[in-house]
Amino acid sequence: MKLTVDEKIKNVPHYPKAMMYGFEDGWTILSSNENPFPPSPKVISAVLDALPTLNRYPGGEAELKAAIAASYSLEAGQVLIGNGSNELIEMCLKAMQHPTKNGVIISEPSFAFYQIAAQVYGFEVKKVPVTDMSVDLTKLKDLIDEKTRLIFLNNPLNPTGTIFEEKAFDEFVRSIPDDILIVVDEAYAEFAENTSFPQSIQYINSFPVIVLRTFSKAYGLAGLRVGYGLGEASLMSFLERTKQPFSVNTIALIAARTALSDKDYLKKILENNKKGKQFFYKTLEGLSLEYVPTEANFFLIKVGPEAGTITKKLFDKEVLVRFMGAYGLSDYIRVTIGTMEENTRFIEVLKKLL
Ligand SMILES: Cc1ncc(COP(=O)(O)O)c(C=O)c1O
Structure with missing residues (x-):
């Protein structure tokens, strides 16, 4: 019997998406410039x-x-x-x-x-x-x-x-x-x-x-x-x-x-990234926070001398970003552009910390 892609995927046991990091589902992982979406269904098939x-x-x-x-x-x-x-x-x-x-x-x-x-x-x-x-x-x-x-x-x-x-x-x-x-x-x-x-x-x-x-x-x-x-x-x-x-x-x-x-998958990923970028630029400008405009799927935000502490506090709220101290940019955090849901969650938590 030949299964459709959807049927095949349905038969795969579900693993929490963040399990490999030792974190439970629900963490917002914006620290390693990964693609926030699973591979295309054609790839999984x-x-x-x-x-x-x-x-x-x-x-x-x-x-x-x-x-x-x-x-x-x-x-x-x-x-x-x-x-x-x-x-x-x-x-x-x-x-x-x-x-x-x-x-x-x-x-x-x-x-x-x-x-x-x-x-x-x-x-x-x-x-x-x-x-x-x-x-x-x-x-x-x-x-x-x-x-x-x-x-x-x-x-x-x-x-x-x-x-x-x-x-x-x-x-x-x-x-x-x-x-x-x-x-x-x-x-x-x-x-x-x-x-x-x-x-x-x-x-x-x-x-x-x-x-x-x-x-x-x-x-x-x-x-x-x-x-x-x-x-x-x-x-x-x-x-x-x-x-x-x-x-x-x-x-x-x-x-x-x-x-x-799979050109459609790539198109979807690039569109999401573009939308995420625009969302971040607009929101950060509203918060008067400096950022470095990006050509990638991540970008730097200048959060000031407390950047290391803010990174830790974000972690305590299950949001992962990268503190840039080790790169000589100790006022900055690097944030991967995620799904719109993840981007919004990061901004909500950041706002409370600031
Ligand atoms: C600039 C740059 N080059 C290479 C790599 C490594 O990529 P790969 O997963 O293909 O080894 C990374 C991973 O983050 C990267 O940021």
Whole structure:
């Protein structure tokens, strides 16, 4: 008997959505820039169908590469799949290890894993402070020296949500020596609305540029760990040598391929994000609270010197956000845009605390 998607989903036992964090249902989790919605029903259906094949090692990486390549009009050899984009960050570092040319440049603040992974693989990390909460490509270029091996750019930038634009990126890429690998981490690119967001993928054939994307955010598959990299074919084949075989599991491969084809789901997610953004901007302006306008699914709110205490008090009310003290922004909290219900609950609790 063939079940419909709805029937299949109905037969899956219900687990409280926040169980993996050790929290009960009802918590408002706006701390890790996750997608607030479950994966698309088409993804859940494809995953359920794949369960009986789990006695086999994963197949389907070639199919996912082909589907991603087709969506960008690239060749399959220009795509690398990883266990989250975190694995691709590691692959870049592993492949580029060198006894003396061991410098990495990152923006500060930026996604914490760049520094952690770079140090694990023996690189020396130099950090360039943001200017007006944005990656400063000019200052970054000034820090390049004979040891520089890799540059990690993050666009939109986690944790500020800002972007650098096409023109600045173009000038930057053209000015960098071609023995330096530029990794452009675009984990949140799908959310960017600014039309000047760089077309970075157009640079991969002519410059040592790798673009990283993920299924963890807009596609709602953070729990499955699938990311991908796009770059010039011989570079990608070189990086692939550092990858553990079968690092992306069967279910993740099938889910990602299905998610990529479900355009309606992506549209719904992006619309929710846009609506959430407008709600937050209007509400925070009404409360005279400063915020950093965002191109991502999270943003910074300046709540003042009590930001750490406010984060704790929000936690006591079962609302999770991220205090930015560890990122040198001790007046700020970072808030993920959730469902409208979650956004409203966060604002209600915040208002009482202020
Ligand atoms: C900027 C950035 N890059 C990469 C990642 C890692 O994503 P993935 O889940 O694909 O490993 C994150 C996760 O939050 C992120 O914020």
